[in-house]
Amino acid sequence: MSGHAEPETGPILASDGTPLKKRLARSLRMQKLRALALIAPLLIFVLVTFIAPIADMLFRSVENEIVSNTLPDTVAAVSDWDPKAQELPSEPVYQALYFDLFLAAEAKEHTKLGTRLNYEQVGISSLFRTSGRKLDDIGKVYEKWLIGLNPAWKSGEFWNELMRGAASAAPDTDLLAEQRARLTALTDDPMQQDIGFVPGSEIARILPLTAREYTANALFIAIDKNRDISKRGPWEAVYTALAVDLGDPEVQRAISGYQGPGSDELRAAAAAIDTAPPRDFTAAMIKVDKDWAKPENIQAIKIYSGKYTAGYYLNAIDMQKTLDGVSERPENQQIYMMLFGRTLFMSLLITFSCILLGYPVAWILANLPLRTSNLLMILVLLPFWTSLLVRTSAWKVMLQQQGVINDTLVWLGLLDDASRLIMINNQFGTIVAMTHILLPFMILPLYSVMQTIPPSYLRAAKSLGATNWTAFWRVYFPQSIPGIGAGSILVFILAIGYYITPEIVGGTTGTFISNRIAFHISSSLNWGLGAALGTILLAAVLALYWTYDKIVGIDNVKLGG
């Protein structure tokens, strides 16, 4: 209220003395709140059970954390490699790759990444699988070398003391937390339990790589395998890390002044570093699998290293990411545009046959006396109300080679027993069955529009000299177009998302994009691609629905009552 009101013409007051305007506004607000409170439970329910899943699907279609989660250091190391130079990446890339892959293989996560990258670079999945199997061999030589120098290197107890450092040394909790995060990202497990081990900060500074790998080892063994790290020697990657560390002159200098547990053994090993096997990870990885010598495999890691990717969408339209940007996939891998095209074409064909069959029926229903048309309406509503699977199985019964239609034709002698028609497991089967299933969705809106067209218009046109055809085409048909539009969009929206019927009667040539989505989700497990295909389909349907809303309005959705 503005407060400018003059006292003598003051605002009208409600019974309790407040201005009426205020009271009205408050009561309106109360009504709004009450309405919202009534709607809220359902709205939250739908948001959680339905909208969140759709949002999750959108997220999955771009999400690509697996590469940077599984190979974090490789992704960092490969970032300044120029793949266009047609050279292999430098040694640090292969070294990072070895340590990343070793941990991933221990956690059995490397095959997942292999499968993921295989969508983009065919053959990479088997490369990851063989590497995971043979990776232990690389570290075995360093393990043998160290144990050969001093059997103490075999002892889990010795290692544990070495890495804890002197009792007085400060523990390096940062390193522990960092490795926890690395394992969490890799395994999707929170990894929060206390493991009774913290690396010493001094030794962690002197032997950075070794401390890192040992901590990861300790965490994984304690949490995933539920075993104490000090009971057994560490895994091969730790020996390898130590060999790498000892080869560094910096490290050798630092060791010479170190006083903590195991410092003598460390100094002895550093002194004997020349007898150690060479630390050449490029050669070692190529020995594990010669495919690591192919730059395109490292390229795939580099290209798909981002946390989010448009790769699934590109894949969904038969494109792929390459070094020079986006390009078409090889001819033999292009199927999605063809499938989208087929889905579109067949949905249009189904919509068209629904118009063709639905129009006469709607016309006769709208023009017959009410009693007769109500009776005939049952013939439309019964299929509408019958289970989709019943209708689909009915069409399977009808269309099979040993089915009712073929049998009837053979019995009538119109067809030779040997030359029965193939009407199922192809496009024909899908079109016939889906036309039948969707026909009521065309007839009902057409019927409700045609009911509103006065028959006198047609008679008027004829009495003015129009022929039957002109009267229909120029007078009746234009008025029935809203019905055709509504029915067509409804049928088309339903048709492009159909799954069950094409799956059962479509065979291989009559399937839709939705069958491919289902395939990716339940069989090939390429969820990202499934989600991307689904999102494209969803966008198409929403665009169509928006059109539908512009033409007929949401509120006019009829349920055939």
Added chain:
Amino acid sequence: MAQLTSVSRTSPAFYVSTTAAAGGIAGLLVGTAQGNSLIGLILGAAIMAVTAYAVTHFVPQERIARWAILGAMALAGILLGGVAGLVVGTAFGWFFGWFIYWLYESRYRKKIPPYLTPGQVLWHHGFRVICGLIFFFLIAPIVVVMPLSFNAEDFFTFTPEMLRFDPAGYSLKHYKDFFTSSDWQHSLWNSLSIAPAATLLSVSFGTLAAIGLSSEHVPFRRSIMAILISPMIVPLIISAAGMFFFYSRIGLQGTYFGVVLAHAALGIPFVIITVTATLVGFDRSLTRASANMGAGPIRTFFKVQMPLILPGVISGGLFAFITSFDEVVVVLFVGSAGQKTLPWQMFTGLREQISPTILAVATILVSISILLLTTIELLRRRSERLRGMSPG
């Protein structure tokens, strides 16, 4: 409809030749089945031409003539093709008896305006035949399934025994299979435990929300409506994929509860639409009157509003029930083997091992949908009567 055009009998040249043409087609069919099309065509045309001429000239009463034709054709049918022939013969006999007099007495002109040209008359009837064929297309697959479910063999088609109407060709074994097989019973039980729970959820939330939506001052009504209706618009495969991803994230995938939630979400639009439609005709002064007389909001809801919108709520519930009961795509993804529903079992049956038990289940489901259709129609009429409209 009353007679529009006064008619007189047509000339023999017209009705005899038309009947002969129809007879020729029928003869062609019979002839082809017997092995000689040409003889069938000629004999059929000749016989029907003679019959048409004979009955109109020598038999005074139409009823006698039609029974005679029916009897003769049925007898010919038995001689040619046994019991199946009898059925075909009787059908032909009835048709030709009706057809000859329909043409002879000009009945085809009676109910249509007198000013139509012969071409237009032909089109008028031709159009009806086309519509009849489309209705046939709509209903035939569903009707064909029913007798096949009584097949004594494990075939998906009519056996010779069935065509001979031999009782040995029919049996209830597929129904017995349905009621005794643990797979089918398990899936039936699953469907019957999932659908009501999902229906209950969507009806209770949906009715409340519909009442909220129908009040005059709802902010963002269009957006809210769009969200609530969205499960009906989004293709099922996309809903299923999204739910699969999200529910497996939060541990609901493969659980009974997860399937119930998913199905409830799919049923909600139907409840919203039917209940809001009922509320359009609801007289708001009734709730005000009840409040005026001292009833609280809850009492008003249960004693005044609920009884009036009950038909809408029930039919919304039926829609939600049938959505859940008939749903297969979402349950395929969100459920696991433990939640295998009846449609899922049918789907696997159709895709993998084809067993006619599916047809028995289909027949049972068609009967259920006829039942539901009737119920909803009765409820709709009741609701319109309560609102003072005449049932349409």
